[in-house]
Amino acid sequence: MIELKKNHIYQGDCVEILKILPSHSVDLIFADPPYNMQLKKELYRPNNTKVDGVNDDWDKFSSFSEYDNFCIAWLKECKRVLKDTGTIWVIGSYHNIYRVGNIMLNLGYWILNDVTWHKSNPMPNFLGTRFTNATETLLWCSKGENHKKYTFNHKLMKQYNGGKQMTSVWNIGLCIGKERIKGEDGKKAHSTQKPEELLKRIILSTTKQDDVVLDPFFGTGTTGAVARKLGRNFIGIERENDYIQVAKNRIESIKLLLPESSWVETFKEEQPKVPFVNLVRENIINAGELLYTRRRYSKKAEVLSDGNLHYEDNIGSIHRIGAIIQKTPSCNGWKFWYIFKNNKVLLIDDLRTEYIRGNYIL
Numbered sequence: 001m002i003e004l005k006k007n008h009i010y011q012g013d014c015v016e017i018l019k020i021l022p023s024h025s026v027d028l029i030f031a032d033p034p035y036n037m038q039l040k041k042e043l044y045r046p047n048n049t050k051v052d053g054v055n056d057d058w059d060k061f062s063s064f065s066e067y068d069n070f071c072i073a074w075l076k077e078c079k080r081v082l083k084d085t086g087t088i089w090v091i092g093s094y095h096n097i098y099r100v101g102n103i104m105l106n107l108g109y110w111i112l113n114d115v116t117w118h119k120s121n122p123m124p125n126f127l128g129t130r131f132t133n134a135t136e137t138l139l140w141c142s143k144g145e146n147h148k149k150y151t152f153n154h155k156l157m158k159q160y161n162g163g164k165q166m167t168s169v170w171n172i173g174l175c176i177g178k179e180r181i182k183g184e185d186g187k188k189a190h191s192t193q194k195p196e197e198l199l200k201r202i203i204l205s206t207t208k209q210d211d212v213v214l215d216p217f218f219g220t221g222t223t224g225a226v227a228r229k230l231g232r233n234f235i236g237i238e239r240e241n242d243y244i245q246v247a248k249n250r251i252e253s254i255k256l257l258l259p260e261s262s263w264v265e266t267f268k269e270e271q272p273k274v275p276f277v278n279l280v281r282e283n284i285i286n287a288g289e290l291l292y293t294r295r296r297y298s299k300k301a302e303v304l305s306d307g308n309l310h311y312e313d314n315i316g317s318i319h320r321i322g323a324i325i326q327k328t329p330s331c332n333g334w335k336f337w338y339i340f341k342n343n344k345v346l347l348i349d350d351l352r353t354e355y356i357r358g359n360y361i362l
């Protein structure tokens with residue numbers, strides 16, 4: 001056994017490294033293992049451009065049993081390394097999460113929640129042969145049924161969620177824009193970099209300040225970066241040197257920890273963009289319902305099934321019709337239109353916020 005080095009990335013195979021870490025030494029584990037997607041060939045869009053999917057060597061296993069045996073090995077070691085009061089989060093897609101979940105149950109882990117990460121900007125199904133896959137699942141588990149003294153910061157998460165209990169459906173966009181780390185060639189540094197918002201919710205909800213968070217599949221170091229910003233410690237394990245360099249640079253460049261007073265304020269700013277038609281598709285607002293303007297204009301428009309509005313002779317988005325009524329070049333339709341729901345007049349932007357928080361999904 002070696003002494004645990006906090007805020008350090010161990011290079012090597014996670015099973016081998018986990019084996020030499022001391023028992024009962026970490027407070028939380030976040031694991032984002034290979035998906036074992038079994039991609040047999042490259043995928044192209046209808047316009048012949050290549051889809052940038054997960055086709056890395058680290059995701060390849062020769063058979064399901066090889067994948068299962070690998071998962072049994074790392075999950076067994078994780079259980080030994082985790083404190084009895086600790087918990088583990090494992091993320092996966094439909095390709096692997098059911099195999100992983102079965103293995104976890106067989107090893108005695110106890111599922112506390114299965115959280116659905118609902119991607120507000122999923123990659124389309126280019127072949128048009130299936131529904132667009134817009135979710136991943138996170139299994140949050142304790143070490144066993146009788147391990148009840150785990151951390152769950154219920155009050156903090158309620159505050160984070162604007163005063164309402166957070167549900168197990170999290171609407172978070174894919175990691176894009178300035179958060180996505182790119183190499184000098186302009187290509188993504190890693191094919192599956194996770195959004196910081198995801199790790200923020202995990203670490204805020206299930207650790208205390210100064211706790212140690214272990215990530216055996218460190219990649220670009222999202223777990224380490226968020227842990228440091230929130231005043232927690234990390235231990236990373238990663239096999240590939242290139243990813244370790246990316247993660248090191250990323251973590252070293254963190255100048256400021258997020259002050260505790262700002263933890264719960266950031267949610268609003270990070271809300272993903274949601275098109276109005278999503279609310280229609282989810283039956284939060286139904287086709288045929290009427291939207292109203294405030295008294296100054298006192299107009300109404302009908303909601304169409306494609307998310308457009310019908311107003312007099314015009315059909316257009318909530319923004320366009322708002323601009324026509326106001327006689328302005330543009331309009332933020334979310335702040336312009338109201339709807340009657342349960343005998344209350346609600347701004348549609350407030351409905352959108354509820355939807356983003358997951359309060360309307362179940």
Ligand SMILES: C[S@@+](CC[C@H](N)C(=O)[O-])C[C@H]1O[C@@H](n2cnc3c(N)ncnc32)[C@H](O)[C@@H]1O
Pocket residue numbers: 012013014015032033034035058190192193194195216217218219220221222223237238239240243
């Ligand atoms: C799904 S990615 C994790 C991405 C990471 N969560 C992020 O946000 O960047 C899985 C990572 O595990 C690494 N990996 C795969 N098998 C491994 C093993 N046996 N030991 C250590 N690392 C491994 C891969 O190199 C890859 O970077």
